[in-house]
Amino acid sequence: MTLPLPPADESRLIEAARSGDLEAFNALIRRYQDRLYNLAYRIMGDHDSAADAVQEALIAAFRGIRSFRGGSFQAWLARIVTNACYDELRRRRRRPQASLEALFVVDQGPEAEWTLPPVEGPETYVENRELAELLHQALQSLPEDQRVVLVLADVEGYSYEEIAEILRVPVGTVKSRLSRARMRARDFLLAHRELLPGIRRPP
Known part of the structure; x- marks a missing residue:
């Protein structure tokens, strides 16, 4: 880095x-x-x-x-x-077409909630790819404004104030969009809970 x-x-x-x-x-x-x-x-x-x-x-x-x-x-x-x-x-x-590689990028900070556990063998590798696809689908299922805020906050680690500056919207708007995005992403993942072991769910 x-x-x-x-x-x-x-x-x-x-x-x-x-x-x-x-x-x-x-x-x-x-x-x-x-x-x-x-x-x-x-x-x-x-x-x-x-x-x-x-x-x-x-x-x-x-x-x-x-x-x-x-x-x-x-x-x-x-x-x-x-x-x-x-x-x-x-x-x-x-x-956009679903792609898996982005979810294998290892970052630091709050976005670590979205990273995958280390690969330990063939079965784990297959499971991780399935989880990666699910996470990517969760992100892509969000409306554009919510997806952007979720990526900026929980993946890239920007503060509310920084996101407000980037998007040129009030901090309150950032918080409300992020709250809705997290809830929708959580609901999407919980609908596929059988694929969730080994990964931390977003808040």
């Missing part, structure tokens, strides 16, 4: 990027690109759409970096990626 840049170094690179320095911008993006891609992947549900959304978002970020007015640069990038995902979902207007 890439460590964040020291604030002074990040500020220096941001100022250089605001002056049109592409290398400085690329140095910033390298620190966050994996997390941004994982965010897009879990929202979109497939590799190609996630890659397209991130590419469009980074182009938009470079063109619009002069509009960055301080605060969390990572949250600013996440907002642009989230908006790019929303735009792509609006264009598609269909459910």
